[in-house]
Amino acid sequence: MSEVFTGFWVVGYREFLRLLRERARLASAFVTPLLLLVIFGAGFNRIVAPLDGQVDLVQFMFPGIVCMSVLMTALFSGLSVVWDREVGFLKVVLVAPLSRVGIALGKTAAGSGVGLFQGLLLMILAPFIGLSIGLIALVTLLPLLFVLAVTLSAIGIFVGSQMRSQQAFHGVVEILIVPMVFFSGVFFPVDKVPTWLGILAKLNPLTYGVDAIRQVILNARYSASFESTLSAKGGVDLGVTVFGHRMSVWEDALVVSIFGLIVLVMAARSFNRQGT
Amino acid sequence: MFHDMDAIVVEKLGKQFGKISAVQDVSFTVHEGELFGFLGPNGAGKTTTINILCTLLRPTSGQARINGFDVMQQRSQVRRSIGLVFQGPTLDEYLTGFENLRFHAYAYSIPAPERDERMRELLQLVELWDRRNDRVRTYSGGMRRRLELARGLLTRPRVLFLDEPTLGLDPQTRRRIWEYILEMRRREGMAVFLTTHYLDEAEHCDRVGIIDHGSIVELDTPDRLKDLIGGDIVSLRVEDEERALMELRGRFGLEPAVFDNTIQFNVPHADQFLPEFIREFSLPLQAVSLRRPTLEDVFLKLTGHAIRDEASADSIPTPARRL
Ligand SMILES: Nc1ncnc2c1ncn2[C@@H]1O[C@H](COP(=O)(O)OP(=O)(O)OP(=O)(O)O)[C@@H](O)[C@H]1O
Numbered sequence: 001m002s003e004v005f006t007g008f009w010v011v012g013y014r015e016f017l018r019l020l021r022e023r024a025r026l027a028s029a030f031v032t033p034l035l036l037l038v039i040f041g042a043g044f045n046r047i048v049a050p051l052d053g054q055v056d057l058v059q060f061m062f063p064g065i066v067c068m069s070v071l072m073t074a075l076f077s078g079l080s081v082v083w084d085r086e087v088g089f090l091k092v093v094l095v096a097p098l099s100r101v102g103i104a105l106g107k108t109a110a111g112s113g114v115g116l117f118q119g120l121l122l123m124i125l126a127p128f129i130g131l132s133i134g135l136i137a138l139v140t141l142l143p144l145l146f147v148l149a150v151t152l153s154a155i156g157i158f159v160g161s162q163m164r165s166q167q168a169f170h171g172v173v174e175i176l177i178v179p180m181v182f183f184s185g186v187f188f189p190v191d192k193v194p195t196w197l198g199i200l201a202k203l204n205p206l207t208y209g210v211d212a213i214r215q216v217i218l219n220a221r222y223s224a225s226f227e228s229t230l231s232a233k234g235g236v237d238l239g240v241t242v243f244g245h246r247m248s249v250w251e252d253a254l255v256v257s258i259f260g261l262i263v264l265v266m267a268a269r270s271f272n273r274q275g276t
Numbered sequence: 277m278f279h280d281m282d283a284i285v286v287e288k289l290g291k292q293f294g295k296i297s298a299v300q301d302v303s304f305t306v307h308e309g310e311l312f313g314f315l316g317p318n319g320a321g322k323t324t325t326i327n328i329l330c331t332l333l334r335p336t337s338g339q340a341r342i343n344g345f346d347v348m349q350q351r352s353q354v355r356r357s358i359g360l361v362f363q364g365p366t367l368d369e370y371l372t373g374f375e376n377l378r379f380h381a382y383a384y385s386i387p388a389p390e391r392d393e394r395m396r397e398l399l400q401l402v403e404l405w406d407r408r409n410d411r412v413r414t415y416s417g418g419m420r421r422r423l424e425l426a427r428g429l430l431t432r433p434r435v436l437f438l439d440e441p442t443l444g445l446d447p448q449t450r451r452r453i454w455e456y457i458l459e460m461r462r463r464e465g466m467a468v469f470l471t472t473h474y475l476d477e478a479e480h481c482d483r484v485g486i487i488d489h490g491s492i493v494e495l496d497t498p499d500r501l502k503d504l505i506g507g508d509i510v511s512l513r514v515e516d517e518e519r520a521l522m523e524l525r526g527r528f529g530l531e532p533a534v535f536d537n538t539i540q541f542n543v544p545h546a547d548q549f550l551p552e553f554i555r556e557f558s559l560p561l562q563a564v565s566l567r568r569p570t571l572e573d574v575f576l577k578l579t580g581h582a583i584r585d586e587a588s589a590d591s592i593p594t595p596a597r598r599l
C-alpha cells in the first residue's frame with residue numbers, strides 16, 4: 001500500500017516540477033481555455049440567435065467547452081509517458097520499487113490537476129456570458145470536474161503507455177478526440193441522433209461529464225423549469241437517457257468514475273507488462 | 277540449491293523476441309561482493325540479460341534470483357536491492373542533478389537525514405557537487421554518466437548493474453568512472469554486474485563471462501581465460517613463410533598460424549623459450565615479438581570472430597618487445 005502512495009506522490013511531484021519548468025506548458029494551461037472561450041463566444045453569438053430567448057447557444061455550449069478544454073489537456077498529458085520513454089527516464093521509474101498503480105495515479109494526477117485548473121478558470125468567465133454560478137453550483141462542479149479530469153487523463157496515460165513514439169501518440173489521440181467531442185453532447189443533444197451514433201455517445205465518458213456539468217450550470221441559471229420549458233415548446237431534451245432512465249448528476253459522475261477506474265487499472269497493467 | 281551468499285543466481289535463462297533468441301540457456305552465479313563482467317559484441321544479449329535481472333523484462337524460460345529474491349515472483353524486493361546504470365541515457369534533463377537524485381531518494385523512501393548525507397557524499401565523489409543545481413541539459417556526456425553512477429549507488433544496493441558504463445566516453449573520463457566504481461566497491465563491498473565490450477574493463481573483473489549470440493561461451497577469471505590460449509603469443513616475420521612454417525611444425529612441434537604476413541604461435545613461458553629459439557631457428561628473422569595473450573585473443577579463439585568489427589585492425593600484434 002505504501003508503494004502505491006509513494007509511487008503516486010513521487011511521480012506526481014516530478015510532473016509538477018516539470019510543469020513549472022516548462023513555461024510553454026504552463027502558458028498553454030492558461031491560454032487554451034481562454035482561446036476556446038473567445039472563439040466560441042464571439043463567433044457563435046453573432047451567427048445564431050438565442051434559442052427562443054431562454055437558453056442562448058453560447059450558454060448551452062459553455063459546459064461542453066469546459067469539458068472540451070479538460071479533455072484536450074487531460075488526454076495530451078499522456079504524452080509525458082511517451083516522452084519519458086523516449087528519454088529513458090521511464091526505465092528508472094519502472095525499476096524503482098513503486099506500485100504500477102501508484103505510477104499510473106501519479107501521472108494521472110498531473111494531467112487531471114491541470115485539467116481541473118483549466119475547468120475552474122473557465123468558470124470565472126461564466127458571468128461574462130450571462131451565466132451566474134453560485135457557490136453551491138461551484139462546490140458541486142468541483143468533484144464533477146475532478147472525476148472527469150481524472151478519467152480523461154487516465155485515458156491519455158493509458159494511450160501513452162502503449163505508444164512508442166510521440167507521433168504515434170498524437171495520431172491516436174487525434175483519432176480519439178474527434179469522436180469523443182462530437183458524440184458527447186457538446187454540440188448537439190445525444191438523445192436526438194441516429195441510434196448508432198447514440199450508442200457511440202453512450203459509450204463515451206465525456207457524454208456523462210458534459211451532461212452532469214451542464215445540468216449543474218444550466219439548472220443554476222434556469223432552475224428546473226428550463227428542461228420542461230424546452231420540451232414543452234417541442235424543443236429537445238438536453239439530457240442523457242440510458243435504457244429509458246434519465247441520468248442524474250450523480251449517476252453521471254458514477255459512470256465517469258467507473259470508466260476512469262477501469263482505464264486506470266488498464267494503464268497500471270500496461271506499465272506492469274513492459275519494461276524497455 | 278541457492279546460496280544465501282550469492283548476489284545473482286541465473287539458471288537456464290532464455291529470452292525470445294519473436295524469432296530472435298536474444299538469450300539462450302544462460303546460467304551463472306555472481307558471488308556477494310564480486311565484480312563480474314559480461315564481455316560480448318553488439319547484440320550478444322547483454323542488455324537483455326540485465327533487463328531480465330532488473331525486472332524490466334520477463335524471461336521466456338529459466339529463472340533468476342537476486343539476493344535470494346526471484347526476479348519474477350518477488351519483483352519488489354529485487355527492485356529494492358539493486359542499483360542500475362543503464363546503457364542509454366535515463367536522466368530527466370529538465371531537472372537539476374540534485375533533483376534527479378532526490379527523485380530517486382524519494383522513490384526508494386530513503387529517510388531524510390541519510391538521504392542528504394548520501395547525496396552529498398556521492399555528488400562529491402563523482403565531482404558534481406558544484407554543479408548540482410544546474411539542469412542536466414547543461415551537463416556534458418561524461419557528467420551525465422557520473423550522475424547516473426551516483427544515482428545507481430544512492431540506495432546502497434547490494435548488487436549494482438552497469439550496462440556499458442563508459443560507452444562513448446573519452447579515455448580520461450573512462451578512467452575516472454572506473455576509479456569511482458572501484459572506490460565505491462572498496463567502501464561498500466557490493467557485487468557489481470558489468471557488461472562491456474572494452475577488453476581493458478573486463479580485465480578489472482574477478483570473473484568474466486564471454487557471451488556471444490545469446491550464450492555464454494566461457495566463464496572464468498581473466499587469467500585463466502587467457503590460459504586457454506596456451507601460453508604467450510609469439511609473432512615472427514620471415515622472408516620465406518612456407519619453409520618457416522614447416523620448420524616450426526616439424527622441428528619445434530608448434531601450431532603456427534598466419535595473419536597478414538605474420539606468423540603467430542603460442543608457447544608457455546615464451547620469455548624463456550625465445551632466446552633459445554632464435555639461436556636454433558635456421559631461417560633469417562626479420563622481426564620477432566612476444567606478448568601476453570589478451571581477452572581479445574581469447575574471444576577470437578573461442579568465437580572465431582573479433583569482438584568489434586574494427587578490432588580486426590587492432591588484433592595485428594603490436595610488438596611488446598622487439599629483438
Ligand atoms: N525489444 C526487443 N525486441 C526485439 N528484439 C530485441 C529487443 N531487444 C533486443 N532485441 C534483440 O536481442 C538481441 C540482443 O540484444 P541486446 O540489446 O541484449 O544486446 P547487447 O549485448 O546489449 O548489445 P549492445 O552491445 O549493442 O548493447 C539483439 O539481436 C537485438 O536485436
Ligand SMILES: [Mg+2]
Binds near residue numbers: 322323324
Ligand atoms: Mg546492450
